[in-house]
Amino acid sequence: MSVLKLLNPVRVRGFASCARLYQSELSSLKEYKNTISTLLKNPAHELTSPNLVALHSRLRLPQGLSYSLLSRCLTCRSSGEVNYDNVSLNIFGKSLLTLAVTSELMKKYPRLPGVVLNAAVDAYINDHVLSNVGRSWGIEPETQSVVDRYAKKENVTITLGKLRYFQNSVDELHNFTENNAMAVAVRSIFAAVYSVDKDFNQTHKFIADHILSRKLDVKDLFAFEQPTRELAALCRRQGLERPVSKLLAENGRLSKSPLFIVGVFSGEEKLGEGYGSSLKEAKARAATDALLKWYCYEPVHGQQNVVIDQGEVLV
Amino acid sequence: MSLTKIGLNLSTKFGVRNGSYLHVGTRVRGLKRDPVESLKNPHGLHYDSLVKDGHVSTVKQGLNLEKYGIDLPDDIITQCLTHKSFAQGIKPYNQKLSIIGGHFVKYQACLHSLGLPVSERQLSQSVQSEPVINGLNFGMLGKGSSKMLISKQSTAEFLQRRNLDKLVFWNKRDTQKSHKYNGEYTVLQTVLNSVVGSVYLLHGQDKATEYVLHELFSDNSDSLTKISESLLANRDTTEKL
Amino acid sequence: MVRLFSTSARAAKDLSKIIDKSGKLPKIVGPATIYNPKSSASNYKGYLKAKIPAGLYYDPAPSSIHGSTNSETIPKSFLPATDPRHDIIDDLTQGNAEISRVAPVLHEKGEKTYHLKPEDIAEIRRLRLEDPVKNSRKALAKKFNCSPLFISIVSEPPKERKTEMNQVLETIKSQWHPKRALARAERKKRKELWYRA
Numbered sequence: 001m002s003v004l005k006l007l008n009p010v011r012v013r014g015f016a017s018c019a020r021l022y023q024s025e026l027s028s029l030k031e032y033k034n035t036i037s038t039l040l041k042n043p044a045h046e047l048t049s050p051n052l053v054a055l056h057s058r059l060r061l062p063q064g065l066s067y068s069l070l071s072r073c074l075t076c077r078s079s080g081e082v083n084y085d086n087v088s089l090n091i092f093g094k095s096l097l098t099l100a101v102t103s104e105l106m107k108k109y110p111r112l113p114g115v116v117l118n119a120a121v122d123a124y125i126n127d128h129v130l131s132n133v134g135r136s137w138g139i140e141p142e143t144q145s146v147v148d149r150y151a152k153k154e155n156v157t158i159t160l161g162k163l164r165y166f167q168n169s170v171d172e173l174h175n176f177t178e179n180n181a182m183a184v185a186v187r188s189i190f191a192a193v194y195s196v197d198k199d200f201n202q203t204h205k206f207i208a209d210h211i212l213s214r215k216l217d218v219k220d221l222f223a224f225e226q227p228t229r230e231l232a233a234l235c236r237r238q239g240l241e242r243p244v245s246k247l248l249a250e251n252g253r254l255s256k257s258p259l260f261i262v263g264v265f266s267g268e269e270k271l272g273e274g275y276g277s278s279l280k281e282a283k284a285r286a287a288t289d290a291l292l293k294w295y296c297y298e299p300v301h302g303q304q305n306v307v308i309d310q311g312e313v314l315v
Numbered sequence: 316m317s318l319t320k321i322g323l324n325l326s327t328k329f330g331v332r333n334g335s336y337l338h339v340g341t342r343v344r345g346l347k348r349d350p351v352e353s354l355k356n357p358h359g360l361h362y363d364s365l366v367k368d369g370h371v372s373t374v375k376q377g378l379n380l381e382k383y384g385i386d387l388p389d390d391i392i393t394q395c396l397t398h399k400s401f402a403q404g405i406k407p408y409n410q411k412l413s414i415i416g417g418h419f420v421k422y423q424a425c426l427h428s429l430g431l432p433v434s435e436r437q438l439s440q441s442v443q444s445e446p447v448i449n450g451l452n453f454g455m456l457g458k459g460s461s462k463m464l465i466s467k468q469s470t471a472e473f474l475q476r477r478n479l480d481k482l483v484f485w486n487k488r489d490t491q492k493s494h495k496y497n498g499e500y501t502v503l504q505t506v507l508n509s510v511v512g513s514v515y516l517l518h519g520q521d522k523a524t525e526y527v528l529h530e531l532f533s534d535n536s537d538s539l540t541k542i543s544e545s546l547l548a549n550r551d552t553t554e555k556l
Numbered sequence: 557m558v559r560l561f562s563t564s565a566r567a568a569k570d571l572s573k574i575i576d577k578s579g580k581l582p583k584i585v586g587p588a589t590i591y592n593p594k595s596s597a598s599n600y601k602g603y604l605k606a607k608i609p610a611g612l613y614y615d616p617a618p619s620s621i622h623g624s625t626n627s628e629t630i631p632k633s634f635l636p637a638t639d640p641r642h643d644i645i646d647d648l649t650q651g652n653a654e655i656s657r658v659a660p661v662l663h664e665k666g667e668k669t670y671h672l673k674p675e676d677i678a679e680i681r682r683l684r685l686e687d688p689v690k691n692s693r694k695a696l697a698k699k700f701n702c703s704p705l706f707i708s709i710v711s712e713p714p715k716e717r718k719t720e721m722n723q724v725l726e727t728i729k730s731q732w733h734p735k736r737a738l739a740r741a742e743r744k745k746r747k748e749l750w751y752r753a
Contacts, residue, residue, distance in 0.1 A: 069448060088453040092425050099422045106415055106516070114410045195449040200520065219625065219753035227751055237405060240633055246659035261620065262662065268653040271631045273621050276750070283662060284750040289622050292753055294634050296625040305638040306516050308391060310407030311399065335670035343677055345710035347670045 032150045040071055040160055041084050047071060051140065051161025059137060059189075064196040071160045073188035074139065076181050079164040086188035093187030096194060097125045100207045109218055111297050113312035119221045124211055131182035133210060139163050139185060141178050219292055226315055227287035231264065231271070233313045234294060241267040243290070245283045248273070262286045353402055356484040362406060365393055370482050377477040378510060383526050385514055395509040398485035398502045406484075409509035416512025417504075420465055423527045428461040429453065463543040464532070467500040470507045472542045473531070479506070623753050676700060681711045688713040 039047065047067040056070060077085040101124045105117060112120065123129070142162040144152075149159060165181035194203040224230060231243050249261040262282035263273045272293060274285025299307055337349035354362040365371060371389045374396065380387060387395075394407040401408065429451040447453070455461055463469060474480050480499075483506055487497045494500065511531075515523040531539045621629040632645045680700060683691040684707070693704040700707075712718075732740070 064449065072448075088456040089448070091456045092429070092453070095418070095422045095425045099418045102415055102418050103515070106411065112411075114414060117411060117414065192448070195451050195453075198449075198451070219623070222753055223748075224751040238633070245662040246656065247662060248655065248659055263655070263659065265652075265656045265659075266631075266633065268656045269631055269633060270621075270649065270652040270656065271634075275620060275622060279662060281747075281750050285622065288751055288753070290631075292623070293625050293630050297630065297634060298625070299636075300627075300640055303638065303640065305636075307636050307638070308394070308513065308516060309411060310394065311404060311410050314399075314404035336673050337670065338674065343674050343710075345677060345706060346672070346674065 029147065029150050032156065033146055036156050036159060037081060037084070039156060040068065040075065040081065042068070047157060047160060049157035049161035051158065053161075055138060055161065061189075061193065062196045062202075065192055069192050069195075070189070073192050074161070074163050074185050076163075076165040076176075076184055078166060078176050078181070081164070086184060089188035089191040090184045092194070093189070093191035094125075096190055096200075096203060097187060097207060097211065100204050101125055101211065104208075104212055107306075108298060109296060110299065110307040111295050111309045111312075112218060113295060116218065116221045116295070120216060120218050123216050123221070124214065127180050127183035129214075130186045131179040134163075134182040134186040137186070139182060141165065141181070219296055222288075222292060222295070224288055224291060227284055227291055229315045230313050231287045231290050233315050234291070235266055237313060243271060243287070245286060247279070264290050354406075356401070356482075357487055357490070358481045360482065360484075362397075362402070362484060365396070365482070365484075374479060374482060377479050379530055380514075380526075383522065383529070385518055385522060385526060387510075387513055387517065391513050391517070392510075395506060395513060396483050398483065398505060400486040400502070401484040402486070409505055412509035412512035412516070413505035414508075414512070415515060416508035416510065419515050419523060420508055420511055420527060420531070423524065423532070424461060424465045425456060427464065427528075427532050428455040428458075431455055460543070460547060463547050464539055466543065466546075467504050468546055469539050469543040471500040471503040472546070473537070473539055474503045474507060476537050476542075672700060672702060672706075677710050680707060684711045685714050688717040 049067065049071070052067045052070050056065070056067065061070070072084060073086050073089060075081050075085050077087050079085070098121065101121050102117070105112070105120050105124075109117075109120075140162045142159055142164045144154075163178075163181055163185050165176065165178065190203065190207060193206050194200070228243075228245075235241065235243050243264050243266050245262050245264050247260065248263045251259040253260075258277055259275065260277070260279050260282040261273065261275050262279065262285075264271050264283075264286040272286045272288070272290030274282045274287070274289050276282035276285055295312070297307075336346075338346040339349045339352050342348070351361070356362075360370075366389055371392045374392055375381065375387070390407070395409050395412060397406050397408045399408045399410045431452050433447060433452055433454065471480070474483075480503055483502060485502045489496065511523060511527060514526055534540065627641055627645075628648055630641075630645070632642065632649070635642060635645070680696055683696060693707045696707045696711075697704040729737070
């Protein structure tokens with residue numbers, strides 16, 4: 001780590017005064033920085049950062065998860081910590097989360113189309129959502145440069161309990177924002193939880209508590225293009241009678257604001273119902289409604305047989 | 316006599332259409348194809364013959380399902396072998412089974428690489444690093460070998476060695492072009508993933524783990540581990556040349 | 557709807573004693589309020605509380621089923637064979653069959669026929685390329701006894717015709733009053749909402 005890099009003018013205010021730092025000050029600054037690394041990398045040495053202790057007990061993390069590992073979860077590669085970051089933890093955490101969320105969604109909504117399923121999984125575990133989870137956990141990002149902290153004579157354990165994702169300058173970060181860093185840290189914590197007792201069910205419970213408990217209305221993810229054609233194709237595939245749209249009620253047909261209610265029927269069975277200020281609109285909405293009822297089917301809790309879907313209708 | 320007369324009358328009045336025509340041969344836009352013709356895979360196998368001619372049991376044997384006490388119904392096996400591109404999706408296809416199966420295989424591959432001992436190369440590369448966390452080797456994740464383990468090439472080879480690639484139902488983008496253009500490996504990967512996915516959904520996670528560990532990631536010569544190792548070795552030699 | 561129980565006290569208790577499992581679901585005739593459905597104008601006591609026997613009633617909200625995907629509104633034929641709700645759905649959707657018989661159909665459509673042969677398709681293509689003005693979609697549809705949509709699926713007009721018609725459309729659009737242009741744009745946006753939940 002060169003001295004010049006430490007004194008990058010982008011981050012350090014009062015550059016002129018910094019340039020006049022004495023040599024002894026510089027070496028003690030380096031020492032300050034090294035203390036952070038050694039403290040982080042030494043698992044035998046018990047870290048007692050107040051932030052880590054608070055985060056650990058707030059999340060009720062298992063006892064086997066050491067403060068040193070938790071601090072590693074918060075250390076991103078972009079922070080410049082050599083060979084002791086959360087990159088590999090993040091990879092495993094992502095695969096854990098994806099599996100848990102996908103299997104849960106597929107059990108709950110067995111008929112979601114592939115695109116919608118992927119969108120729903122993404123809606124649970126994308127970077128934006130996970131960074132919000134991280135903030136709600138109380139993870140604080142480290143926003144001060146090393147020099148600032150050194151000048152304040154801040155205790156080194158404080159920074160080890162924060163999300164460390166930048167070194168000294170912002171321009172080195174490219175596209176890696178605070179949100180991305182927060183999401184990486186959250187995923188790493190899930191991986192760390194797994195590493196303690198190596199039991200998927202325990203980790204799944206932790207994921208269920210923090211991720212799956214969030215509400216998602218899958219209906220909002222749908223946008224059909226030709227619902228009437230798709231419904232006709234669905235009925236043909238399922239061996240049902242051809243869907244027919246029938247007018248159920250209307251109001252003020254010749255007025256400025258007419259209202260129609262149309263039901264779509266297969267034989268004598270009503271598949272869906274739609275409203276609209278024109279017959280076309282009501283018909284389209286009825287078909288959309290019927291398709292939603294098909295795709296958002298939920299098995300009863302504790303139903304014996306697993307429903308395996310044959311795939312969405314292609315038109 | 317009178318009936319035919321009525322028929323004739325009707326045909327003049329309403330223009331009754333002749334019997335329906337199902338098209339055979341090269342595709343013509345707008346014409347409905349004869350199912351006998353359209354329900355064939357690139358190797359000329361008909362969809363119905365899969366169950367009729369006992370190809371399903373060939374698949375079960377090829378994948379060694381019985382060895383692990385896994386009994387998948389015939390229709391699920393057929394669904395696993397059918398890609399979304401086949402016959403405009405009128406037959407059940409494997410898209411979502413392969414999504415969940417793919418995630419599960421990826422997860423198992425991660426665990427597999429976490430369980431590996433710390434290699435010499437790893438030790439020489441990282442000076443002070445601590446790849447082992449709570450007894451798991453986190454150092455190999457995201458490296459070439461663990462990616463190759465579940466890559467398209469390896470899974471395609473896995474199915475080809477068991478002669479199952481000819482039983483897969485899919486539709487080529489262009490029959491004249493290469494397998495790369497048509498994405499044959501991707502299709503084959505969905506097949507293997509969907510088999511794992513259906514085991515996962517129907518028989519639970521433990522059975523699926525057992526199957527993946529002992530069939531896919533075992534030390535057999537036809538397992539994904541060995542296939543990916545030989546593929547990596549091949550690639551290294553070609554790069555050197 | 558649960559009637560005549562102080563729910564806070566009852567909530568903790570076992571509801572299975574209250575629910576009548578013997579036969580069909582009990583139904584209330586008329587609006588399910590606690591007040592007497594009959595007018596109380598002539599009654600010197602004012603309103604009377606309705607005497608509805610205690611129990612659990614199925615009393616769906618008088619609203620459209622549009623956009624709901626719950627057990628009450630899912631069609632029976634959308635349930636897989638293994639679903640345990642098969643038996644109760646009939647009970648919940650009794651009136652639908654009657655409605656479907658009397659409700660007027662929006663568009664009467666004939667059965668699909670597949671009467672055109674590859675030769676006919678080639679002919680349609682040739683005619684459309686030859687003289688797109690005379691052989692329009694509508695004219696060809698009438699001639700070959702199929703829908704204009706089918707004509708557009710199997711054939712295309714010549715490129716010059718396409719560009720010409722697009723130019724005409726552009727000129728018309730450019731002459732729109734800003735208010736009309738805005739209204740059309742909004743209509744397009746509103747239409748996208750038809751296809752969402």
